Amino acid sequence: xxxxxxxxxxxSVTPKEKVTITCRASQSVGSALHWxxxxxxxSPKLLIRSxxxxxxxxPSRFSGSGSGTHFTLTIxxxxxxDAATYYCHQSSSLPVTFGPGTKLEIK
Amino acid sequence: xxxxxxxxxxxxxxxxxxxxTCAIYGGSLRGYYWxxxxxxxxxxxxxxxxxxxxxxxxxxxxxxxxxxISVDTSKNQFSLNLSSVTAADTAVYYxxxxxxxxxxxxxxxxxxxxxxx
Numbered sequence: 101x102x103x104x105x106x107x108x109x110x111x112s113v114t115p116k117e118k119v120t121i122t123c124r125a126s127q128s129v130g131s132a133l134h135w136x137x138x139x140x141x142x143s144p145k146l147l148i149r150s151x152x153x154x155x156x157x158x159p160s161r162f163s164g165s166g167s168g169t170h171f172t173l174t175i176x177x178x179x180x181x182d183a184a185t186y187y188c189h190q191s192s193s194l195p196v197t198f199g200p201g202t203k204l205e206i207k
Numbered sequence: 208x209x210x211x212x213x214x215x216x217x218x219x220x221x222x223x224x225x226x227x228t229c230a231i232y233g234g235s236l237r238g239y240y241w242x243x244x245x246x247x248x249x250x251x252x253x254x255x256x257x258x259x260x261x262x263x264x265x266x267x268x269x270x271x272x273x274x275x276i277s278v279d280t281s282k283n284q285f286s287l288n289l290s291s292v293t294a295a296d297t298a299v300y301y302x303x304x305x306x307x308x309x310x311x312x313x314x315x316x317x318x319x320x321x322x323x324x
Contacts (some may be wrong), residue, residue, distance in 0.1 A: 101268075134310035143301055143314040144252065150309075187252060191308050195267040198252040 102126050102190050104199035112205045119175040121202045123188035128168045132192035135164055135173045138201075139184045147186075148173065180206050209234035213302050213315035215287075219322045225289040229302030229315050236260040236280055240305045243276060243287045245298040246317075253298075257305065258285055292322045 103126040113119055123133065131151040136144040146155050148164035151171055161176040175182055183206040188199040215227035229241070236259075243255040256266035258276045266274050275288040289296060300318045303311030 132308050136310075143317055144311075145314075146310055146312050149312075155312075189252075189310055191305070191310055194265050195269075196254045198254070200251050 101195055102129060102193060102197055104188050104190060104197055106186075106188060106199040106202050108202060109200070110203045110205070112207055113178055114207045115178055115180055117178045119178055119182075119204065121173045121175075121186055121188075123166075123171045123173070123199050125169045125171075125190060129190040129192035131167050132190055133164075133166065133171045134189045134191065135162075136187045136189060136198075137182075137184045138187065144187065175204075178204075178206070182206065209304065209313045211302050211304065211313055211315040213300075213318050215300075215318055215320070217319055217321060219292050219320065221293050221322060221324055222291055223322075225292050225296065225300075225320055225322075226286065227300055227302070227318055227320070228284055228286045230282070230284040231304075232283075234304075234313075236278065236283060236285070238306070240307065241276075241278065241285045242303045242305050242311055244301045244303055244311070245296075246301070247295075247298045255287065255289075255300075292320075294322050296320070297322050 105124050107122045135148040138144045152164045163174045185201045185203045210232040213229040240257040242257045256276050258264040273290045278285040302315040304313040305311045
């Protein structure tokens with residue numbers, strides 16, 4: 101099973117700040133690494149697929165990069181509505197797995 | 208627009224079987240894998256398993272002995288059965304559409320299942 105780790109676990113940030121969340125995989129997942137946003141009492145929402153591919157309807161301030169075992173999600177010019185927990189997810193091999201999440205709090 | 212709507216019993220006693228169903232609206236079973244994922248209160252996401260239109264399934268080894276996922280093509284829906292539940296199975300259960308190597312793009316609304324005596 102591929103284990104995903106994320107850093108930081110929690111971050112308190114101010115609006116308009118730039119945020120970077122890191123996801124590391126225990127073995128290479130190629131580019132089969134995706135990012136979700138989850139707000140309280142909501143289903144996860146796909147933000148980025150295949151490491152860096154944007155999703156229709158997702159604001160352009162969200163971007164992803166990386167390959168192999170090291171990936172990043174960047175949020176440029178953070179907005180209040182971005183308060184949520186962010187999960188990375190690998191679909192390279194079964195069982196598919198998720199990172200433990202990074203909770204963003206907006207000051 | 209694809210929508211997934213799920214339902215099932217929300218309160219179970221230990222040793223009972225959890226049963227949930229997910230119906231697909233605005234799309235077809237064909238060409239995708241249909242997933243179940245769960246999230247214990249305040250915790251992260253755990254993949255349970257998947258099934259395709261032909262009934263081919265894969266399960267998380269950690270749950271494999273207790274899980275059955277089935278598909279009903281005539282009703283455009285798929286189902287999850289998890290046997291011998293314990294308090295550790297208390298979670299919000301989600302259904303989601305995916306494909307081989309790709310992420311879940313459409314998710315159900317989630318179903319809270321509580322296991323308590």
